[in-house]
Structure formats: structure tokens, C-alpha cells
Amino acid sequence: MSQDGAGIHLETSLGYLLKEASSALRTAMEDVLRPLGMTVTRYSCLELLAQRPGLSNSELARGTFVTRQSMNVLLQALEREGLVTRPPEAPVGKVLPTRLTPTGRKALEKATVAVRSVELRMLAGLTDDEQAQALRILRSMVRSLQA
Amino acid sequence: MSQDGAGIHLETSLGYLLKEASSALRTAMEDVLRPLGMTVTRYSCLELLAQRPGLSNSELARGTFVTRQSMNVLLQALEREGLVTRPPEAPVGKVLPTRLTPTGRKALEKATVAVRSVELRMLAGLTDDEQAQALRILRSMVRSLQA
């Protein structure tokens, strides 16, 4: 079972568990978003846009942890479907500020409810203190990794 | 900055932070594995195989959080390159037990060193207590999500 030595202990590896938790969260989100005709990436983009209107393609990409090329094709699709709008010309530089349309806001609302239910389920067994701890610890990990 | 109401607070959302941490970890792993001609998925597969020899395609898929179809093409590649072996015929049922070859073990060793350095960096700012806490909390999240 626990043959020590060279490998990395999967059972006690924070990295492995991080991946597992992230994967479980993504799957759970997909499950609740699918009936709404929404995907995780699209939702992430819309939610980000709702909180910070006018974000550019590159900024959205960084906020959703994909490349700006991927975000670009996503935005083109969202634009075609009328969920977001971008001005035909950049007001300044090359940056195109993106905004939600009423349709996009509508779609996001339903998705947010679904996602919130998932997040609540995820946090069900945790006290407020533990949640705060988790926040602090995860932030520390991100900081260390990016350094 | 903090326009409350409909959305999910990104700054304080454990879900978002989980994704961010997982993404940062993956990027950091890719960075150290690339010089070795290794990818994260391949490493995960080999590491799993080192700890639990004889795992089947489907079991490896579950352990690395991909579909069994994806794992299958990965295994075929690893087999072609001589890093793993599978018997031509299933000893029992359809399950093909997979094993590392000496070449595979060799490749894994270097990768493990690299990955361990990343994991150590990630945990740099955390006490042992905090690491144990994180483990406990993440496990709770996974359990709640899968329920």
C-alpha cells in the first residue's frame, strides 16, 4: 500500500489533493451548468465581466486562467450569440473593452444560482474558521508558486 | 471594487481560489517538466504506476482525473516509447495490467525530483499544522462535492 522511497505520496500530497479537489469542483459545476446550456469557461468569463465591466480580452484570459487566444475564440462566440459586446474600434490602444448585454446578464443570473449551490455544497462540512484558513493557505500557495 | 449582490465574490471565493492554485501548480509543473521532455499528464500516469504497479487503463484514468479514452491514447504513446508495458492478452477479463519499464522508471525519477521541488516551493510558507489543515479541508471538499 505505502511503498515509500522514490515517489511522491499521493495520499498525503497537497498537490495531488489540490488537483483532485479542483477536478471535483469542475465536474460538479459542469453537471449543474449543462442543463442551462452553459459551460464552466463561459460562466467564468461572464461572471468576471459582471464584476468588472469593460475588461479586455487579455485581462479576461488571465482571470479565467486560459491563454488570450482561447479567450478570444470564446469571446467571439459569446459576441455572436449576443451575450457580450465589444466596440468595433478600440477607444485607446488595441484594447477592446468587453461588456455584458442584457441577454448575457440574464444567462449569467441562472448560472450563478447553480454555481452558488455547488460552492455551498463544497463548503458544507467546514466551519467559518476553516474556510478562512483555507483561503489563507491557498493564497500562500499561489504566492509561493508564482515567485 | 466590491459591487455586491448577484455575483460570486471572486476575491473571497474558495472555488475561484482553488482553480487559481490548481492552475498555478500546473503551470509550475509544466515549467520544470518541459526541459525533461515530460508533460504533467504523462508524469501523473507514471507516478501512479510506480506506486501501484499493475493498474489498468480505467484505474489510471480515474487516478489522473481524465477519461479512460484519453488515458488510452496516452498509454499507447507511452507503450510505443517503451516507458510502460501491457500484456498483449488480458490475464483475466478485459483488464490489461500496466507496468513501468526500466526506461519508464528512469524517466520518472528525474521528473519526480523536479515535481518535488515544485511541491516544496508551494509549501514553503506553511507550517506543518497548516499543511495538515489544508489536507483535511481539501478532503472534506472533495467528499462533499462527490456526495
Next chain:
DNA sequence: TGACTCATGTCAGTATTCTGACATACCGTG
């Protein structure tokens, strides 16, 4: 035994994301 359910390995096609590349616009320093 036979029927049913479930899990597995695998093929094929699709979808998504990435890497590479290019032109362009800002911004600092000399």
C-alpha cells in the same frame, strides 16, 4: 442456464485549448 447490468478497452469524430507567429500600439529611456 439465460437475461440483465455493469465495467472495460478501444475506435472514431468533435471540441477545446494550446503554441507559434504577426502586426500594431503604448511606454520608458536615451
Next chain:
DNA sequence: CACGGTATGTCAGAATACTGACATGAGTCA
């Protein structure tokens, strides 16, 4: 002002992962 460095939007092609589908083998139950 000129210029190198950096960031952006976008196109194209490659890599990767996924969904759908099928045949097969194991286990269960009547």
C-alpha cells in the same frame, strides 16, 4: 524625437481531452 521593450488582438495549425459508440467479459439474480 527615435527606439527597444512590453502588451495586445488575432489568425492558423497542432496538441490534447472529450463525447459517442461498439464489442466483450464479469458478476448477479431468477
